[in-house]
Amino acid sequence: MDLSRRAVLGLAGLGAVGTALSVPRLLATDIPGRGDDVLTVAILGNAQDAAARAGLVAAFNELHPDIGVRIMPIQGQDWSNFFAKILTLVAAGTPPDVVVVATEGAQLFADRLAHPLDEYVKRDAADLQDYFDDVNPSLIESFMYEGSLYQLPIDFNAANVYYNTSALEVAGLERPADGWTHEDFLGYAREMGRANTGSFLPFFWTNRLWGGVVPWLYINDTSFLAETTAPGGEWLWDSFYPGETGRSGGYRWLEPNADDPKVFESFDYLRTIVAEGLGSSPAQGGGGELVARFAQGQIGMTPAGGFWVDGLAEGGMTPADYDVTYFPQWKGQRHQFGAAGYAMMSTSERKDEAWEWIKFCTTREGMRLAFPSPNTTPVRRSMCNDAFYSEKGPAHWQVFYDTLDNLPSGPIPAPPQQAAVETALIKNVVGAVTAGSDGGVRSALGTLQRDLALALRRSS
Amino acid sequence: MTAVVAPTPAAAEAPKSAPTAVPRADRRATTWLTWLFLAPTLLGLGLFTMVPIVGSILLAFFRWDIISDPQFVGFANFAELATDPTVRVSFLNTFGFVVIAVTLQLAVALFLAVLVQSRMPAWLRTFFRSAFFFPLILSAASVSLVMAYLFNAEFGLVNQVLAAINLPEVGWLTTDAGAITVVILVYVWQNFGFTFLLFVGGLASIPRDVYEASSIDGATGWKQFRAITLPLLSPTVLVASVMAIISALQIFDQPYVLTRGGPGDATRTAVMVIFESAFQQLEFGRASAIGIVLTLIIIGVTALQFRLSRRFVFYS
Numbered sequence: 001m002d003l004s005r006r007a008v009l010g011l012a013g014l015g016a017v018g019t020a021l022s023v024p025r026l027l028a029t030d031i032p033g034r035g036d037d038v039l040t041v042a043i044l045g046n047a048q049d050a051a052a053r054a055g056l057v058a059a060f061n062e063l064h065p066d067i068g069v070r071i072m073p074i075q076g077q078d079w080s081n082f083f084a085k086i087l088t089l090v091a092a093g094t095p096p097d098v099v100v101v102a103t104e105g106a107q108l109f110a111d112r113l114a115h116p117l118d119e120y121v122k123r124d125a126a127d128l129q130d131y132f133d134d135v136n137p138s139l140i141e142s143f144m145y146e147g148s149l150y151q152l153p154i155d156f157n158a159a160n161v162y163y164n165t166s167a168l169e170v171a172g173l174e175r176p177a178d179g180w181t182h183e184d185f186l187g188y189a190r191e192m193g194r195a196n197t198g199s200f201l202p203f204f205w206t207n208r209l210w211g212g213v214v215p216w217l218y219i220n221d222t223s224f225l226a227e228t229t230a231p232g233g234e235w236l237w238d239s240f241y242p243g244e245t246g247r248s249g250g251y252r253w254l255e256p257n258a259d260d261p262k263v264f265e266s267f268d269y270l271r272t273i274v275a276e277g278l279g280s281s282p283a284q285g286g287g288g289e290l291v292a293r294f295a296q297g298q299i300g301m302t303p304a305g306g307f308w309v310d311g312l313a314e315g316g317m318t319p320a321d322y323d324v325t326y327f328p329q330w331k332g333q334r335h336q337f338g339a340a341g342y343a344m345m346s347t348s349e350r351k352d353e354a355w356e357w358i359k360f361c362t363t364r365e366g367m368r369l370a371f372p373s374p375n376t377t378p379v380r381r382s383m384c385n386d387a388f389y390s391e392k393g394p395a396h397w398q399v400f401y402d403t404l405d406n407l408p409s410g411p412i413p414a415p416p417q418q419a420a421v422e423t424a425l426i427k428n429v430v431g432a433v434t435a436g437s438d439g440g441v442r443s444a445l446g447t448l449q450r451d452l453a454l455a456l457r458r459s460s
Numbered sequence: 461m462t463a464v465v466a467p468t469p470a471a472a473e474a475p476k477s478a479p480t481a482v483p484r485a486d487r488r489a490t491t492w493l494t495w496l497f498l499a500p501t502l503l504g505l506g507l508f509t510m511v512p513i514v515g516s517i518l519l520a521f522f523r524w525d526i527i528s529d530p531q532f533v534g535f536a537n538f539a540e541l542a543t544d545p546t547v548r549v550s551f552l553n554t555f556g557f558v559v560i561a562v563t564l565q566l567a568v569a570l571f572l573a574v575l576v577q578s579r580m581p582a583w584l585r586t587f588f589r590s591a592f593f594f595p596l597i598l599s600a601a602s603v604s605l606v607m608a609y610l611f612n613a614e615f616g617l618v619n620q621v622l623a624a625i626n627l628p629e630v631g632w633l634t635t636d637a638g639a640i641t642v643v644i645l646v647y648v649w650q651n652f653g654f655t656f657l658l659f660v661g662g663l664a665s666i667p668r669d670v671y672e673a674s675s676i677d678g679a680t681g682w683k684q685f686r687a688i689t690l691p692l693l694s695p696t697v698l699v700a701s702v703m704a705i706i707s708a709l710q711i712f713d714q715p716y717v718l719t720r721g722g723p724g725d726a727t728r729t730a731v732m733v734i735f736e737s738a739f740q741q742l743e744f745g746r747a748s749a750i751g752i753v754l755t756l757i758i759i760g761v762t763a764l765q766f767r768l769s770r771r772f773v774f775y776s
Binding site: 005008012080081084087088090091112113199201204207280281282289293298417419420423426427428430431434444447450451454455 | 489493496525526527528544545546609612613614615620631634635720721722723724725728736739740741742
């Protein structure tokens, strides 16, 4: 087809006009809310999760009609993935003002991205006293970094043991005592395995930072990273927790600790469980099938937190079908937990507004709106009550918060180099727990020690 | 004997076109139009291909975590790669994977292409072509997720079938050998379809009379395949192997979803380390350096293939 010059110029002109009209789309400036003078709050989730917070935003706007809020849902398969996407927003020059950050990323954000809340907390101490009175100090300490507070936690999940009541009854076992030991655990697993047939597995666990090997290390009074604490933080402890002793300015994980004999002991224990066929040999990134398998009665026990209650109810389990108890004790009974809270970005030009949002989300009303059902554990002790768990919760739902109040506890080991550290950990776990002998465990832990040292050094 | 072809009357009578000078204005207009038509492609290539490539090369000489300002480190990122055990293992894994997966992919595709091109009803041939190509249009991540369930050691269908026929269960994703096997199988299953189509096209273009002539000379079956099919298909084999190797060197989705590179580093590949370095460990300089090394390897391997092809590719 011959085209005249006039036709070509006309088409080119049309193309230019089309391109010009498409500029808002090409530059993504037509995304609703982008460019508006509103407080941007990034959460891990999808559009439905953002919509579920509409009530929270509306309630906040009743108090602060002058502060517009836009919830920015960001999907990610885990916290690392979510943080990576937040960082790309930072790199693109469109960082949010406030970000939900879990323990996994708390020190990364504190170290590089977040603004300390110290001055705000001191200024509004009277408003916050009720919050601190209601929250276990371990949760607050987990968000301290080098003496400053970077987040006010809103929810948490400690690694407890969920068990299938039918599987327990079939094996003729009673509910484990609160102070059961790791040897008792092994006995329970063996009995359950003997009594339940087919594809039943007494203990199912996943290879990840939360609920993987770490709970077994913590109860054995060790960890794969050496844990120390930073000085400072007295400004907070003295003001809000005057009776509390031994609290610090936050955790430090500076050195690998996989060569600790107690780490070997814990891994070898898990190897025994796997070798006897009592526990799963977790594939990396596994766990997607866990809820369905547990709900179908194919799993006897598994580590999980309060976040599971909703999921099990959706999976068809009634409160009578399962229950929850503490992790067994070994050299101690320290429990692992992960928490989450809003962090204020240091790049935000709306810090005062961001603080009002953070503060509102720590109120009873804010938490009631944010957590209408038990898909996590609210940090406020008073909110973990009969009303919250009456429909779906297990008989011993008190375990969720008593874990913090009655037993020693600590956060997931998550230094600023958490992603590299997590990669180093999970990639060596399977080799260790599926090793044919204790020599194989030692070899895998040797590699883990090397990889952790590299991860901590390279990213520091 | 030399054959002389006489010009046709029409050709003989055609007026000889004398070279005429194109007016400068027309030449300028043609040039202008040429660039105008090329502009969208050049703009796209420049913005979305060249700029990122140049940016990536530059980034390899910096330490950059997105948050802080980039810090020039010269060749330090490259020097660290040489001593990094994870990088070394991931490249070795990638090479091993390429050798096994590409060999399997080509062999399976060729075998099935020959079968499909043999005597069978046209509708059946169409069905097989579609069926073999179908996995390629699926998302690699979705396929890998489903496969992860199938190969789950405790609850997976594959082990249930093995148990049903009294065979021992296998730790498909929890042992080195099992994980490597699954990653290769899933990759080959999903990717052989394209190679298969190339071979089907190549086989269809081999003249039938060559086979008929060889049949008269007594050649059948394997002899025909070795002496006729393979040599005449060699240009297609070259293209297929080049594309398969380039693709396999960049494997990421299957091991990432199935095993996250584990157990240990057993299925960790070069592109996985690039991803982990950049988006998990925030070491964009290191990731770029690994990317450049991988690109150079791909270029080198491809050049070597074309060089060696002179010995085994027959174009006529």
